[in-house]
Amino acid sequence: MTQTDLVFQSYGRCCRKDEFFVDFYDFFMSSSEAIRNRFVKTDMAAQRHLLRNGVMQLILVARGMSDRKLRDLGTSHNRHNYDIDPSWYELWLNALVKTVRMHDPEFSPELGEAWRDVMKPGIELIRGAY
Numbered sequence: 001m002t003q004t005d006l007v008f009q010s011y012g013r014c015c016r017k018d019e020f021f022v023d024f025y026d027f028f029m030s031s032s033e034a035i036r037n038r039f040v041k042t043d044m045a046a047q048r049h050l051l052r053n054g055v056m057q058l059i060l061v062a063r064g065m066s067d068r069k070l071r072d073l074g075t076s077h078n079r080h081n082y083d084i085d086p087s088w089y090e091l092w093l094n095a096l097v098k099t100v101r102m103h104d105p106e107f108s109p110e111l112g113e114a115w116r117d118v119m120k121p122g123i124e125l126i127r128g129a130y
C-alpha cells in the first residue's frame with residue numbers, strides 16, 4: 001500500500017468521531033497565543049466541518065487530484081486576507097499528527113511520518129501563497 005493509501009485509511013478511522021476535530025483545535029490553539037487569537041470570533045463548530053474537508057483536500061491532492069481548492073485556501077490564508085504566518089504551518093502539522101496519534105488505534109511512528117510526507121506538498125502550496 002502506498003503512503004497516501006495508508007493516510008487516507010487512517011483519516012477514515014479518525015473522522016468517525018467529531019472529537020478528532022475538537023481535539024485538533026485544542027492542540028493547535030494551545031501551541032501559541034497568536035494562533036488562539038485568530039479564532040476568537042470563529043464559529044468553531046463550522047470551522048471543524050471546514051477543516052474536515054480541508055484535510056481531505058490535502059490528501060486528495062497528494063493522490064493526484066486538482067489543486068484548485070488548495071490554491072483558494074492559499075489566497076484566503078495569505079498576507080492580504082487571514083495573514084497566516086508561514087511558520088505556523090509547522091505547528092498546524094504537529095497538532096494534526098498529535099491528534100492522529102491519539103485517535104487512530106492503528107497509529108505507528110511510520111504512519112506519523114507518512115502523514116507528514118503526504119500533507120507536505122499541499123501545505124507548501126498554501127504556505128507558498130503567502
Ligand code: HEM
Binds near residue numbers: 047053089122
Ligand atoms: C479558515 C483549512 C492552516 C487559520 C480555514 C478554512 C479552511 C482551512 C478549509 C475555511 C475556508 C476559508 O476560509 O478559506 C486550513 C488548512 C490548513 C490551514 C488545510 C493547513 C494546511 C491554518 C493555519 C492557521 C489558520 C496555520 C493559523 C492560525 C485560519 C483562520 C481561518 C481559517 C483564522 C478563518 C476562520 C474564521 O472564519 O473565523 N482554514 N487551514 N489556518 N484558517 Fe485555516
